[in-house]
Amino acid sequence: KQEVTQIPAALSVPEGENLVLNCSFTDSAIYNLQWFRQDPGKGLTSLLLIQSSQREQTSGRLNASLDKSSGRSTLYIAASQPGDSATYLCAVRPGIYNQGGKLIFGQGTELSVKP
Amino acid sequence: DTGVSQDPRHKITKRGQNVTFRCDPISEHNRLYWYRQTLGQGPEFLTYFQNEAQLEKSRLLSDRFSAERPKGSFSTLEIQRTEQGDSAMYLCASSPWTSGTYEQYFGPGTRLTVT
Numbered sequence: 001k002q003e004v005t006q007i008p009a010a011l012s013v014p015e016g017e018n019l020v021l022n023c024s025f026t027d028s029a030i031y032n033l034q035w036f037r038q039d040p041g042k043g044l045t046s047l048l049l050i051q052s053s054q055r056e057q058t059s060g061r062l063n064a065s066l067d068k069s070s071g072r073s074t075l076y077i078a079a080s081q082p083g084d085s086a087t088y089l090c091a092v093r094p095g096i097y098n099q100g101g102k103l104i105f106g107q108g109t110e111l112s113v114k115p
Numbered sequence: 116d117t118g119v120s121q122d123p124r125h126k127i128t129k130r131g132q133n134v135t136f137r138c139d140p141i142s143e144h145n146r147l148y149w150y151r152q153t154l155g156q157g158p159e160f161l162t163y164f165q166n167e168a169q170l171e172k173s174r175l176l177s178d179r180f181s182a183e184r185p186k187g188s189f190s191t192l193e194i195q196r197t198e199q200g201d202s203a204m205y206l207c208a209s210s211p212w213t214s215g216t217y218e219q220y221f222g223p224g225t226r227l228t229v230t
Contacts (some may be wrong), residue, residue, distance in 0.1 A: 004157070032216060043119075043206060044158070044221040050214065089157050093217065101171060102148065103219060105157030 002027045002094040006106035013080055014114050021075040021109045023090030028068045031093040034103065035064050036076050038087045047088075048075070080113045087111070117141075119222035127228045128197055131209040135193045136225045138212055147190050148219060151175065151180055156162050164190060170218030196228045 003026045013019050023033075032051045036044040048057045048064040058064040063076040070090060087110045091099070091103040120139045128134050140147050145166050150158035161180070162172045166187035176182075179197075184190040194201055204226050208219040 006157075036221075041226070043121075044208075045222065046216065046218060049218050055181040058193055091157070101217075102163060102173075103150075103158075103159035104160070107155070107157045 001028075002092065002104050004090060004092055004106040006088075006090055006109050008109060010110040010112075012112040012114065015080060015082060017080050017113075018076070018078050019080055019111075021088050021090075021111070022079070023073040023075070023106055024092060025071045025073075025092050027094060028071055030068065031095060033064075033066055033073050033092045033093070035062075035073075036089040036091065038089060038108070040087075042087065050102050070077075077111075080111075082113045082115050085111055085113050099106065118196070119207055119209050119220055120223050121222040123225060124223060125226050125228075127230065129230055130197060130199060132197055133195045134197060134227065135191055135195065136205055136207075136227075137189060137191050138222060139189045140207070141211075143211065144209035144220075145187065145212045146210045146217070147184055148210075149192050149224055150206040152160075152204040152206055152209065152224070153202075161192075187193030194227075197227075199229050202227055204230045 003068045005024050034049045035047045048059050061078040066073045087108040089108045091105045122137045148163040149161040165229040179195045180228040182192045204224045206224045208221045210217045210219045
């Protein structure tokens with residue numbers, strides 16, 4: 001059974017700091033992995049999607065890496081800003097042939113960036 | 116493209132009442148997903164549709180829950196005889212057939228409170 005874990009559960013950093021959020025999954029047979037952002041009481045916004053054949057994806061100040069063999073992904077945020085404060089969720093699409101099925105989510109990392 | 120919409124955004128009901136939520140996916144997205152999220156946790160998969168066909172249901176979807184997508188466009192999720200444990204955020208997502216990544220786009224959610 002695929003399980004996704006995110007550590008730490010909460011993180012507080014001063015503005016301007018570079019930071020790394022961690023995600024681990026128990027079964028390396030995944031189709032792809034998505035990172036999402038969720039503001040309090042809101043829906044999810046997709047940040048980055050990494051296919052199982054890829055090692056990393058970048059968008060602006062965000063960089064996500066994937067090491068399928070070790071069951072790990074990291075989300076790197078450069079030069080953090082107070083507007084980055086939110087909960088960050090990692091989700092895997094299990095099964096190498098899982099074309100369009102469910103996502104399995106971690107519990108999220110709540111990030112607070114202090115001015 | 117107006118994104119995924121959900122209605123209502125908030126619902127307060129008394130235990131034992133029936134409730135129905137609606138999700139309108141991004142137009143031409145043929146896959147539609149329902150998830151449930153409780154406080155401090157990541158979303159949990161409930162069910163998904165490809166066009167009007169319900170392809171997968173989670174064991175979380177008890178007999179009191181039913182989802183439909185009658186014409187392959189909008190979907191409804193009904194909860195009968197609500198219980199306090201049903202209080203959660205209900206999230207809908209959609210994804211296109213042709214993208215290859217099956218990236219899911221989420222709506223703002225419906226927050227259900229059962230008193």
